[in-house]
Each structure stands twice: as structure tokens, then as C-alpha cells.
Amino acid sequence: MSFKRPTLTELIEQARADIEGRLPGADARLPVSVFDVLARIQAAGSHGLYGYLGWLADQLFPDSAEAEYLERLASIWSIDRKAAGYAAGSVTFTGIDATAIPAGTVLRRSDGAQFTTDAAGVIAAGSASVAVTATAAGAAGNTLAGATVNLVSPIANIDSAATVAAGGISGGTDQEDDESLRARLLARLAFAPHGGAAGDYERWALEVAGVTRAWAVAGLYGLGTVGLWFMTDDLTANGIPDAAKVTEVQTYLDGLRPITAEVTAVAPTPVVLDFTIALTPNTATVQAAVEAALKDLILRESEPGATILLSRIREAISTATGETDHSVTAPAADVTHAAAEIAVFGAITWA
Numbered sequence: 645m646s647f648k649r650p651t652l653t654e655l656i657e658q659a660r661a662d663i664e665g666r667l668p669g670a671d672a673r674l675p676v677s678v679f680d681v682l683a684r685i686q687a688a689g690s691h692g693l694y695g696y697l698g699w700l701a702d703q704l705f706p707d708s709a710e711a712e713y714l715e716r717l718a719s720i721w722s723i724d725r726k727a728a729g730y731a732a733g734s735v736t737f738t739g740i741d742a743t744a745i746p747a748g749t750v751l752r753r754s755d756g757a758q759f760t761t762d763a764a765g766v767i768a769a770g771s772a773s774v775a776v777t778a779t780a781a782g783a784a785g786n787t788l789a790g791a792t793v794n795l796v797s798p799i800a801n802i803d804s805a806a807t808v809a810a811g812g813i814s815g816g817t818d819q820e821d822d823e824s825l826r827a828r829l830l831a832r833l834a835f836a837p838h839g840g841a842a843g844d845y846e847r848w849a850l851e852v853a854g855v856t857r858a859w860a861v862a863g864l865y866g867l868g869t870v871g872l873w874f875m876t877d878d879l880t881a882n883g884i885p886d887a888a889k890v891t892e893v894q895t896y897l898d899g900l901r902p903i904t905a906e907v908t909a910v911a912p913t914p915v916v917l918d919f920t921i922a923l924t925p926n927t928a929t930v931q932a933a934v935e936a937a938l939k940d941l942i943l944r945e946s947e948p949g950a951t952i953l954l955s956r957i958r959e960a961i962s963t964a965t966g967e968t969d970h971s972v973t974a975p976a977a978d979v980t981h982a983a984a985e986i987a988v989f990g991a992i993t994w995a
Contacts, residue, residue, distance in 0.1 A: 649698060652691045659683035659690075706829045711822050718829045725825050726853045731778040731785030731816030734809040735759070735793055736771050739802035743767045745774055751793040751806060757785055759793060759813065767802070773809050778816055783878060785816035815888065817854045817878060824856075840902040845872050848900050849909070852893050854879045859947055861983075870907040872897060873948045873984070882988040883943075885911045912948045915981055916990035920974035921961065926994060933964035939989050946987040952979040971995075 650658070660672035660683045672679035703713035715725055737745055745765040752758050758779045765774035778785030787793070789812040795804045828850055835843045842860040849858035849872055857875040864871030874893060877883040885893070894909040901907045919938065923930060941960040945952060954977055961970050973995060981987060 649694050650691075652687060655687035655690050655694075656684055659686045706826060706833065709826075714822055714826060714829070718825055721829065721832050723825070723829055723832060723851075726817075726820035726851070728781035728819040729815055729817040729853045730781050731783075731787070731813045732762075732776065733787070733811060733813030733815075734773045734775050735761075735806040735813075736773050736809050737765065737767065737802055737806045738771045739767045739799075741767050741770065743799070743801040745772060745799065745802060749774075749799070750779070750796040751776065752796050753787065753791070753793050757787075758796070759785070776813065778813065781816065781819075783816045783818045785813060786879075787813040814879065814886070815854070820853075840870075840905050842870075845870055845897065845901070845907060848897055849874050849893055852889075852896050854889060855885075855893060856883070857947070861948075865906070865908060868904065868906055870901075870905055872907055872909045873912045873986070874909065875912070875986070877943060882914050882916075884914050884986075884988070910984070912986040913982075913984050914988040915985045917942065917952065917979060917987045918974060918990040918993070919957070919972065920993040920995055922971045922973070922995040923961075923967065924969040925966065927966070930964065930966040931992070931994060933966055934961050934970075935992060937961060937964045938992070942987055942989050948986050949981055949983040950987070951981070952987050954978050 660680070663672040663679050663683055664670050667679075670679050671677060672683050674680060702708040703710065706714065706717050709717055718724070735751065743766070745761060745767070747761055747764045749761040750758055751760070759776040760779055762775040762777055765772040787808050789808050789810050791808045791812075792805050793808065795802070795806070798804055828847070831843075831847060835847075837844050837847075842862060845860035846858040849855050849860075854876045855874050856877040859873045861871045861873075863869060872893070874885060875883040876885040876889055879889070880886065890909050890911055894907075897907045897909060921934065923934060937960040938957065941956060942952070945956065952975075954972070954975060957975070958970075958972060961967060961972070974993070979987065
């Protein structure tokens with residue numbers, strides 16, 4: 645049977661009864677009685693101990709453990725929290741030809757984020773493209789192409805403002821949060837390794853920083869082959885992994901796969917899903933709520949070859965805070981995708 649933790653009021657009453665039972669004639673219920681004070685003090689201490697024991701009990705199980713104990717439980721199964729990753733890319737300097745830009749040169753974004761050059765560069769034909777890496781790990785280091793970063797310390801004959809080159813500064817990821825780590829641990833407990841089953845490849849892919857979803861398909865390229873589609877929802881606007889991340893996942897899988905299997909990591913082909921919605925009330929606040937609900941729906945239900953049901957789209961809109969009525973004219977029916985295709989959020993036209 646389950647244990648019911650006594651409330652503070654119940655503990656006070658128990659303490660009063662104990663005092664009166666052990667000291668005949670004592671009245672621990674008088675408001676000015678020292679016995680009432682002692683009963684409350686004892687009950688308060690007991691209440692704190694019950695709380696601590698309840699907290700300890702939560703730490704025993706992966707579905708309720710907090711960060712420190714969750715990490716400890718995960719480590720028993722050789723599952724480590726994914727560390728934050730550093731954003732990297734290139735910036736373009738301008739200045740006088742033949743002027744050198746030293747390795748380790750520090751640049752600062754307008755919000756204070758800093759980057760350092762990975763190698764030396766030399767101005768030629770008025771400019772030089774130099775690789776840089778964020779000084780602090782995390783998604784905050786990701787920067788769009790065309791953004792301006794400035795030299796922290798001036799360099800003679802080099803313009804103080806540099807421009808983030810095409811492709812931007814990308815690849816920065818935040819440290820894995822508790823719920824993602826918990827989900828991987830629970831999946832490991834529920835599905836033991838099977839020497840190369842589909843679930844093994846999916847779990848291995850999710851161990852790579854930045855990978856948020858993965859799907860393995862046996863025999864995708866013939867007998868003895870495994871195809872592994874995956875997404876990086878926190879790295880890119882539509883979640884489709886770039887070539888560098890595909891290579892990273894491929895290398896990681898090659899180090900774990902059974903020697904008899906040939907695994908290929910692949911980025912799914914994005915298919916933009918646009919919406920046309922007549923909304924009531926059609927306010928900016930409700931529009932934002934509907935957009936968030938649809939993005940969440942796609943994140944939960946899109947996968948290669950999946951069908952996005954129109955009924956689920958309508959349901960998601962209906963759950964948006966503030967929505968009282970709506971009609972959807974696009975899409976007009978369920979949206980199906982080929983095996984390698986995956987739905988990504990596009991835009992909403994408010995009719």
C-alpha cells in the first residue's frame with residue numbers, strides 16, 4: 645500500500661496527543677501552553693524530515709530525479725549529458741593589403757558575445773576571410789551571415805568592424821537539458837541494446853550534440869544497410885542538419901556499428917508546410933499562440949514519410965490560448981510525404 649505523508653496540521657495534533665498521553669494532566673492545546681509550543685516545534689522538525697525523505701525517494705527513480713542524481717543514474721548506464729558546443733564560422737576583415745590579422749584576435753558582437761580567430765589571415769585585394777570560434781560554448785554564439793562583429797583591440801590598417809561571412813557562425817549548442825537526458829535514459833532502460841537493431845542506431849545518433857530526433861530504417865540501400873535520418877532542431881531554423889553535422893554523426897555511428905552493417909547518416913529532405921487560417925479573434929496575441937501550437941505539432945509528429953493529419957492541425961489550433969473559432973483552408977487535406985521527406989514549418993497566411 646502507498647504511504648500518505650502526514651500534513652503539518654496532522655503532525656502537530658499527533659505531537660499534542662503524545663504529550664498529553666505521556667504527561668497525565670497536561671493540556672497541550674492551550675494557546676499559551678508551553679506544551680503547545682513544544683508540540684509545534686516537534687511537528688515542524690518532523691515535517692521537514694518527511695519532506696527530505698520524500699525528496700530522496702524521488703532521486704531513486706530516473707523519471708523524477710533532479711539534475712545531480714539524474715546524471716548519476718544515467719552514468720550507471722554509460723549515458724553522459726551532452727556538453728555545450730562552440731559556434732564556429734568565418735568573418736571577413738577589410739583593410740590595407742598585406743596587413744596580417746594574428747591568430748587569437750578577439751572580436752565582440754554588439755551584445756557582448758566574443759569570438760577569436762582560429763588562424764592568422766592576411767588582407768589581399770582589400771579583404772580576408774578568417775575562421776573564428778566563439779569563446780563561450782552554447783547556442784548564443786550562433787550568428788547570422790552579414791552580422792557585424794568588432795575588434796576588441798584595434799589592429800593598424802585593419803577596419804575595426806568585420807562582417808560574418810556566408811554560412812554564418814553556427815554549430816553552437818547548449819548543454820543538454822534534464823528532460824532530454826531523462827528521455828535518453830528512459831529509452832535505454834525500456835529498450836536494451838540489440839547489437840544493431842534500429843533503436844540502437846537512433847540512440848547512438850541522439851548521443852551526438854545537437855541531434856534532437858532520429859529514425860533508423862533497415863535495408864534502405866540494400867541488404868546489410870541501415871539508413872539513419874536525423875534532425876538538429878536547436879541548430880537550424882528548420883531543423884535540417886548541415887553537411888558538417890551529417891559527417892559528424894556518420895563518423896560517430898561508424899565507430900559503434902556492428903562490423904557487418906553499413907550505416908549511412910542522411911539529412912531528410914524538407915517539405916515546407918504553409919497554412920492559411922481564418923482566426924477568431926484575429927489578434928497578434930492569438931496568432932502567436934496558434935503559431936507556437938503548430939510548430940509544436942510539427943516538432944512532435946513530423947518524421948520522414950509521415951502524414952500530417954488535417955484533424956491534428958485543427959486540434960492544435962483549437963488548443964491555442966485565446967482561440968474561440970477558426971477555419972483552415974490550407975492545407976485542405978492530410979499532408980503526406982515520401983520516405984525521405986519531412987514536414988517543416990513554413991508560414992501562416994491569416995485570412
